[in-house]
Amino acid sequence: MMRIPFIAGNWKMHKTVEEAIALAQELRAELEDVEGCDVAVCPPFTALVSVRRALEGSAIGLGAQNVHWEEQGAFTGAISPPMLKDLCDYVIIGHSERRTIFGETDEWVNKKLHAALAHGLKPILCVGENLEQNQAGETEEFVGGQVRAALEGITAGQMRVITLAYEPIWAIGTGVPATGEGANEIIGGVVRHTLAVLYSDDVAQTVRIQYGGSVKPHNIAEFMSQPEIDGALVGGASLKADSFAAIVKNGLQAKRG
Numbered sequence: 205m206m207r208i209p210f211i212a213g214n215w216k217m218h219k220t221v222e223e224a225i226a227l228a229q230e231l232r233a234e235l236e237d238v239e240g241c242d243v244a245v246c247p248p249f250t251a252l253v254s255v256r257r258a259l260e261g262s263a264i265g266l267g268a269q270n271v272h273w274e275e276q277g278a279f280t281g282a283i284s285p286p287m288l289k290d291l292c293d294y295v296i297i298g299h300s301e302r303r304t305i306f307g308e309t310d311e312w313v314n315k316k317l318h319a320a321l322a323h324g325l326k327p328i329l330c331v332g333e334n335l336e337q338n339q340a341g342e343t344e345e346f347v348g349g350q351v352r353a354a355l356e357g358i359t360a361g362q363m364r365v366i367t368l369a370y371e372p373i374w375a376i377g378t379g380v381p382a383t384g385e386g387a388n389e390i391i392g393g394v395v396r397h398t399l400a401v402l403y404s405d406d407v408a409q410t411v412r413i414q415y416g417g418s419v420k421p422h423n424i425a426e427f428m429s430q431p432e433i434d435g436a437l438v439g440g441a442s443l444k445a446d447s448f449a450a451i452v453k454n455g456l457q458a459k460r461g
């Protein structure tokens with residue numbers, strides 16, 4: 205089973221519209237010749253329209269960083285799936301910053317997943333344990349539980365458009381990534397295993413699972429050379445065209461062996 209590598213950049217709360225356009229144009233030039241890998245960028249909502257225009261005709265996909273589950277209504281500050289569906293391909297759901305800073309629960313994550321899928325958006329579902337849980341040996345139970353809760357009511361067919369991202373919270377933005385082997389173990393032994401239990405081996409083997417947390421040009425190969433890891437969700441290092449392009453290129457090379 206060949207899973208196509210998928211590397212996405214999460215720009216978080218960075219880049220004005222002007223800066224976002226400039227980054228998108230640089231990326232477009234840097235990544236022109238890359239084949240055999242899905243690449244996407246997730247700018248802030250305010251830059252989606254402009255970045256979409258800047259990337260038109262290129263192979264780089266576009267994603268949003270969050271979505272609400274309702275189609276419309278009195279939800280000040282929120283963005284709905286119909287507002288995004290003609291604008292982008294992907295949407296990040298359940299990022300740990302949404303969960304910890306903004307109080308998003310597993311139930312919300314599940315509702316968002318259903319809503320995004322209903323409107324043809326491709327979710328990137330994030331899971332991952334914090335440092336305390338990691339040190340207490342609770343990673344497997346916690347991450348497995350997050351996967352099960354998020355996927356409540358999601359069908360095997362729907363799983364084919366979902367990407368998962370295992371992002372240990374202690375590795376995000378800290379400069380201290382997981383090891384390739386450690387991430388591979390959780391991604392294979394917990395995330396993919398949970399999919400096999402919930403659905404089937406076939407589904408588990410088809411779904412793409414990214415690693416995220418302090419991925420850089422110099423360490424991407426360590427992750428991509430692992431059999432269970434299909435890509436990366438990149439924060440800080442996706443904010444510069446040369447480093448994100450190097451991550452894509454080094455990662456693809458490592459995956460090809």
Ligand code: PGA
Nearest residue numbers: 376377417418438439440
């Ligand atoms: P980082 O962020 O690469 O800056 O650690 C990753 C993420 O939050 O997706």
